[in-house]
Amino acid sequence: MRLSANFTLHEMIKSETALRLGLDNSPSEEVITNLQMLCVNVLQPIRDYFQTGVKVNSGYRSSEVNVAVGGSPTSDHCRGMAADIEIPGLANFELAAWIRENLNFTQLILEFYTPGIPDSGWVHVSYNPENLKGQVMTAVKQNGRTVYLNELVY
Secondary structure, three states, rough: OOOOOOOOOHHHHOOHHOOOOOOOOOOOOOEEEHHHHHHHHHHHHHHHHOOOEEEEOOOOOOOOHHHOOOOOOOOOOHHHHHHEEEOOOOOOOHHHHHHHHHHHEEEEEEEEOOOEOOOOOOOEEEEEOOOOOOOEEEEEEEEEEEEEEOOOOO
């Protein structure tokens, strides 16, 4: 099933963790609608602008898959409203900065990016049309714990 010009339902629900552990990662109709909004309003504009593939590391996660990967219990991934993405060959900082400046979104997190290593970390972006608050953060490890800093920190 195609969710936008370049994104399919299959790639948005694919989970290596679900496959490895034998977990069901099938979305409801509501989740499919949410995934379509995410693709149309965020992922497809990214694809169109950069004119290259967008790698979806994690899209929808059933509650069981979310627990297995250690996700937040309130994660937008569980509602089909978030994706962790990268564009091969583009620094994740640059991708996050472009999203911040050009798209409407609920939350944008540059996760575990290391300056000088362009493909380190990933970009988490969520889209809830009822809450486009545009929150921007950077996730880093400090003393073995994940800490969220306001804005994009290079």
